[in-house]
Amino acid sequence: MGKHIIKNRQIVEDNWQHLADEESLPASGDIIINYRRWQENRGSLKNFSGRLGITIGGEVSAETIKDDLAFFQLIAIAFAEFKDGRGYSYARLLRERYGFQGELRAIGNILQDQIYYLHRCGFDSFDLDQGRDINAALKAFSDFGTYYQPAVV
Amino acid sequence: MYQYNEIDQQLVEQRVAQFRDQTQRFLQGTLSEDEFRPLRLMNGLYIQRHAPMLRVAIPYGLLSSTQLRKLAHIARQYDKGYGHFTTRQNIQFNWPALETVPDILAELATVQMHAIQTSGNCIRNTTSDHLAGVTPDELEDPRPYCEIIRQWSTFHPEFAYLPRKFKIAVSGTEHNDRAATQVHDIGIYLTKNKTGEIGFKVLVGGGLGRTPFIAQVIRDFLPKQDLLSYLEAILRIYNLNGRRDNIYKSRIKILVNALGIEHFRDLVEAEWNQIRDGALQLENQRIEYFRNFFTPYTYDSSAGKNKSYAQQLLEDKDFAVWAKHNTRAHKIAGYRIVYICLKAPRIAPGDITDIQMDAVADLVDQYSFGLIRTTHNQNLILADVKQSDVYNVYKALEQQNLATANIGTLNDMICCPGLDFCSLANAGSIDVAKQINETFDDLDYLYDIGELELKMSGCINACGHHHVGHIGILGVDKKGEEFYQIQLGGSAANDASLAKIIGPAVAKTEVATSIGKILNVYTEQRINGERFIDTLRRLGIEPFKNAVYS
Ligand code: SF4
Numbered sequence: 001m002g003k004h005i006i007k008n009r010q011i012v013e014d015n016w017q018h019l020a021d022e023e024s025l026p027a028s029g030d031i032i033i034n035y036r037r038w039q040e041n042r043g044s045l046k047n048f049s050g051r052l053g054i055t056i057g058g059e060v061s062a063e064t065i066k067d068d069l070a071f072f073q074l075i076a077i078a079f080a081e082f083k084d085g086r087g088y089s090y091a092r093l094l095r096e097r098y099g100f101q102g103e104l105r106a107i108g109n110i111l112q113d114q115i116y117y118l119h120r121c122g123f124d125s126f127d128l129d130q131g132r133d134i135n136a137a138l139k140a141f142s143d144f145g146t147y148y149q150p151a152v153v
Numbered sequence: 154m155y156q157y158n159e160i161d162q163q164l165v166e167q168r169v170a171q172f173r174d175q176t177q178r179f180l181q182g183t184l185s186e187d188e189f190r191p192l193r194l195m196n197g198l199y200i201q202r203h204a205p206m207l208r209v210a211i212p213y214g215l216l217s218s219t220q221l222r223k224l225a226h227i228a229r230q231y232d233k234g235y236g237h238f239t240t241r242q243n244i245q246f247n248w249p250a251l252e253t254v255p256d257i258l259a260e261l262a263t264v265q266m267h268a269i270q271t272s273g274n275c276i277r278n279t280t281s282d283h284l285a286g287v288t289p290d291e292l293e294d295p296r297p298y299c300e301i302i303r304q305w306s307t308f309h310p311e312f313a314y315l316p317r318k319f320k321i322a323v324s325g326t327e328h329n330d331r332a333a334t335q336v337h338d339i340g341i342y343l344t345k346n347k348t349g350e351i352g353f354k355v356l357v358g359g360g361l362g363r364t365p366f367i368a369q370v371i372r373d374f375l376p377k378q379d380l381l382s383y384l385e386a387i388l389r390i391y392n393l394n395g396r397r398d399n400i401y402k403s404r405i406k407i408l409v410n411a412l413g414i415e416h417f418r419d420l421v422e423a424e425w426n427q428i429r430d431g432a433l434q435l436e437n438q439r440i441e442y443f444r445n446f447f448t449p450y451t452y453d454s455s456a457g458k459n460k461s462y463a464q465q466l467l468e469d470k471d472f473a474v475w476a477k478h479n480t481r482a483h484k485i486a487g488y489r490i491v492y493i494c495l496k497a498p499r500i501a502p503g504d505i506t507d508i509q510m511d512a513v514a515d516l517v518d519q520y521s522f523g524l525i526r527t528t529h530n531q532n533l534i535l536a537d538v539k540q541s542d543v544y545n546v547y548k549a550l551e552q553q554n555l556a557t558a559n560i561g562t563l564n565d566m567i568c569c570p571g572l573d574f575c576s577l578a579n580a581g582s583i584d585v586a587k588q589i590n591e592t593f594d595d596l597d598y599l600y601d602i603g604e605l606e607l608k609m610s611g612c613i614n615a616c617g618h619h620h621v622g623h624i625g626i627l628g629v630d631k632k633g634e635e636f637y638q639i640q641l642g643g644s645a646a647n648d649a650s651l652a653k654i655i656g657p658a659v660a661k662t663e664v665a666t667s668i669g670k671i672l673n674v675y676t677e678q679r680i681n682g683e684r685f686i687d688t689l690r691r692l693g694i695e696p697f698k699n700a701v702y703s
Contacts, residue, residue, distance in 0.1 A: 061393065083191055083274070085314025089392050092311055097427065113175060113192055120310035133183070144167045146160050148304040149381075150432035151311065 004134055006115075007103070007125040009141055011134055014127065016053055016074060026050075032076055035060045038068070046071060055107070062090035066098045075100060076127070079108040088121045095122035095152045115140040122152035154215055154524060155300045155446045157265045164308065165262040168269055172196050173255035180252065195275055195313065197243075197268030198254055201576050207246045207254055208271040209261060213281035213299040213323075214242035214527040218514040221525055223264045225510035231257050236510070238495060238503040240567055240618055241320070242280050242527040243271055247574050269307060274315045276306035276388070280322045282332045283528040286447060287536045289484040291325030292343040293351055295332075297443035298380060299323050301435065305381050312388050316395035316403040319388070320360075327354065333529055333645035335359050335368045336621055338405045339387060346374045353380060357387060357417070358409030359649075361615035366406040367649045369414045371421060377440060379425075381433040386425035390417070450522050450537060456487025462540035472547055475558040478600070480543065487540050491521075493533035493550060494565070497557045498590045501583040502568040503531035512553045520546055530567055532560065562599040563607050563668075564590055567618055571611030571628060572635070578611035580628025580635035585609065585664050592665035602672055605685045608643070621645035623686045624668060625652040635661045639701065641671070641694050644686060655698040670700040 005014045016030045019037070025048065032053035038045060045052060053074030056065060065075075075094060077087040087106065094100040105125040106118050115126060115137050128134055157165075175192050178184035184192075193199075197208035209224070216224075224244060228236050231253050232246045239245055249257060261267055270277055279299045286294045302321060306312070312319075322337040324330050327344060334340035340356035353375040359368025375383050391405045394412075409417045466473045481490040493513060496502050505513075513533065517525050520542045521535040528534060538546055550556040559565050566589065569575065571582030586609065593599055608622030612629075619625030625640035636658035643652030659667050672685075674697050679688045689697065 082188070083314050084397060085274075085312070085316075085392055086397075088311045088314065089389055111188055111192075113171070114313075117308075117310035117313055143171050144164060144308065146163055147310075148160075148164075148307055149309055 003127070005105075005125055005127045006134060006138055009138070011138060016051075018055075030073075032074060035064065038065075042068075053103075053105075056090065057087055057108070058084065061086070062093045062098065066093075069094075069098055069100050069102075072100075072102060074103040074105060076105040076107045077123070079106065079110050082109045082111050082114065088117065091118070091121040091123055092152055112137040112140045113143075116143045120147065120151040120153055154217060155212075155296075155443070161265070161304075162262075165265070165267045165269070168196070168267060168308075169255060169258045169262050172258055176251065176255050191273055191314070194273035195270055196254075196258065197271030198251075199272060200251075201247070201574055204248045205251050205254065206574065207249050207257060207268060208239070209244050209246070209266060209268050210271045210278045211243050211266075211527050212303050213279055213285070213296050214283050214529075215296065216525045216527065217264075218518045218523045218525070220264045220266055221510050221514040221517075223260060223266065225507040225514070227257055227260060228507040228510065234508075235504055235506045237501070237570065238505065238527050238531045238533070240529050240531060240569075240616065241278060242283070242529055243278055244527070245570075247570070272318070274317050274319075275313050276309060276315075276319045276321065279303055279306070280320070280332055280337075280529060282324050282326070282330075283526045283534055284331060284481070284490065284536070285325055286449065287483055287485075287488075287490055288326075288329070290329045292345060293325055294444070294447050295323040295325040295341075295343060296447050297440065298341070298343075298353075300443050300446070301380065301440070302384065305384070305433075309388075312392060315388070315392055316397050317400065317405075319391075319405065321384075328647055330645075330647040330649075331529075333618070333621065333649075335647075335649040336361055336365070336618070336645055337368065339384065340368045341380075344374065350376070352376045355383065355387075358406040358414070360404050360406045361618055361620045362404065363401050363613050363615075364404075364407065365615070365620040365651050366410065367651065368406075369409065371414065371418050378435045378437070379429055380435060382429045382431065383421075383425055385428060385433055386421050390420045390424055394420070452485045452488060452537070453539060456485070456539045456541070459487060459539070459541040462543055465544045469544075471558075472544060474596070474600075475547055475556055476543065478558045478562070479556065479560045480538075483537065485537075489538050489540055489543050491535040491538045491543065491546055492528075492560045493535065493555045494557045494560055495532050495555070496559060496565050496590075497554050498564075498594065499587055500554075501570075501573075502566055502586055505533075509553050509555060512549065513555070516546060516549055530565060532565070558596060559599060561604050563593055563602055563605045563624075563672075564599060566607035566609060567622070568609045569611050569617035571609075571617075575611060575616075577614060578628065579613075579630035580611050580637065580661070582609045582611040582617060582626075582628055585626065585628075585637065585661065588661075588665045589668065592669065601676070603684060606644075607668075618645065619643070620651050621649065622652060623689070624671065626664065627658075629658050631658065637661065637664050639664075639667055639671075641697055642686070642689050653694055655694055656702050659701075667701045671697050674700045 030051040051073040057078035107127040179189040336359040344354040356368035526534040572578040609626040610617035621643040627638040638658040640652035
């Protein structure tokens with residue numbers, strides 16, 4: 001059974017597989033690769049039979065992959081540190097500037113207290129670290145009922 | 154004054170509920186100290202030397218009497234009966250218990266107040282000119298734009314986790330800057346372009362702290378409707394490119410200087426071009442909506458005919474001295490701007506008791522349209538007092554120990570909380586303030602010295618703005634002992650400059666005597682009514698330095 005995540009404000013089972021560096025490419029399925037693998041194996045990955053996702057975040061900006069968006073059904077933005085706010089800008093740029101329409105997932109060190117802001121910046125799925133309370137996180141979408149400034153939603 | 158609508162009210166109430174939940178999770182242990190820290194800081198809550206410190210926002214320094222009474226109530230109920238006004242026009246409570254902070258926030262929400270974004274690595278309270286709207290020298294009242302910025306920046310989803318804190322100031326005049334605009338991350342001046350249109354001059358990258366910088370101009374003229382899109386572009390470039398590996402290098406000033414202003418400007422303008430026609434554009438109607446909250450009062454047009462004020466000045470010498478130093482001309486004839494001095498001898502600069510707050514609230518209800526302003530010099534202002542009422546106001550202030558006639562003098566110093574409250578401090582600042590106060594207790598001497606800005610910080614974080622004091626004092630630690638570095642020649646006005654260190658730090662007991670020696674050089678060398686800062690700029694620091702160390 002896969003891990004549970006939040007997607008479109010519901011708790012669902014996740015069927016994407018994060019492919020670690022040393023793991024070889026499976027024949028099919030939905031996989032999430034990191035940016036380095038994309039750089040190195042772009043040619044073969046383009047022909048992958050299943051759905052493809054990529055992880056960016058930190059030093060790997062949204063701009064780095066802006067010309068490749070058509071290949072990805074999912075973009076995961078990793079938060080190594082919950083205080084690193086670059087991912088919020090990456091998300092808005094992907095949605096508002098580069099027109100990414102697929103699944104935009106926040107992964108890593110994120111707090112339930114950040115869900116509301118992340119959501120407004122364009123994230124529609126959330127893969128919380130082990131030990132985080134996913135039910136509490138689900139409630140955080142309604143921390144605020146209104147806002148002052150335009151964003152993605 | 155701006156009045157909350159349902160949206161504003163809903164947001165502050167939901168914030169209280171959110172923070173109550175966070176505090177509970179922290180106390181139960183499900184939210185770690187590391188995770189709670191940035192969340193509580195974004196609600197103005199520090200854990201200090203003795204107890205938590207709560208910083209409450211006073212947007213651009215404007216308070217109603219109702220709000221001030223609530224602050225008095227909080228001081229009484231949740232603290233030790235006093236509050237402390239800061240250099241960013243906010244108020245701090247030094248002794249609340251952590252568990253009661255959600256209740257304090259709930260009380261604040263009932264009077265349209267909050268502690269949102271008063272600390273943390275986010276956009277802080279926007280500050281402004283404490284004389285906005287009542288001086289003839291401004292192009293336009295800056296406060297509507299401050300409120301527009303306040304709303305845009307409040308709970309901005311993209312900019313809550315910036316590399317470092319971010320401060321914005323807006324001034325209605327370029328020529329008489331009273332808002333320290335050039336030492337802010339973004340400084341904004343109302344300005345006119347060649348065709349007579351009013352818009353903004355935008356500066357970026359100013360700031361004090363460990364590596365002080367004066368801000369540089371990024372745009373000479375920004376049309377009004379583009380205010381928010383331009384700010385958003387600057388913040389986005391900063392959020393994407395600011396350093397996060399070293400907190401001492403993470404302010405925007407470091408980024409601007411590393412890239413150079415031209416390159417930084419290119420990045421911002423390119424970003425701006427992508428978003429300037431978007432949803433952030435301010436329609437005229439919207440600007441007018443905000444301006445309407447700050448329309449001038451219906452002043453009494455016959456106020457100027459009153460003769461009693463002139464008479465009282467003649468009859469009561471103490472009153473005349475106080476009026477000279479602690480009041481200013483108002484743009485409407487027959488009105489005065491009255492300063493409430495929070496720098497009485499032996500009182501920590503900026504401190505005020507609950508009883509004094511209540512008394513001030515009563516005074517403004519009676520004499521000044523029910524509004525108080527806070528200044529970045531840590532005093533208060535009644536902005537609209539009829540001449541004929543000034544004497545009564547003076548008498549009432551005198552009873553409350555709020556009428557020391559030292560506004561603008563050496564003793565009207567800026568001082569951070571220092572070792573007494575702040576866990577980062579290297580040295581005490583409040584007791585040095587007292588030492589200076591006691592040494593220079595002769596008001597006539599202070600008046601003779603004239604306009605002089607003394608600013609003191611208890612450590613290199615520079616909360617007391619020592620870099621921009623005519624005289625700046627910085628507390629340092631030398632092998633566990635408190636020492637004080639003396640700096641000269643700073644200014645936060647439109648001729649902004651950074652002070653220079655004159656030599657080795659002096660012992661605690663030597664601070665006031667060293668200042669005395671510096672002032673002697675001034676009184677001996679000044680010509681034709683020069684201010685201290687002018688003499689200093691003319692002579693350079695050498696003679697002053699020699700006097701201190703000879
Ligand atoms: S300057 Fe230093 S000592 Fe003073 S309040 Fe700031 S951090 Fe504390």
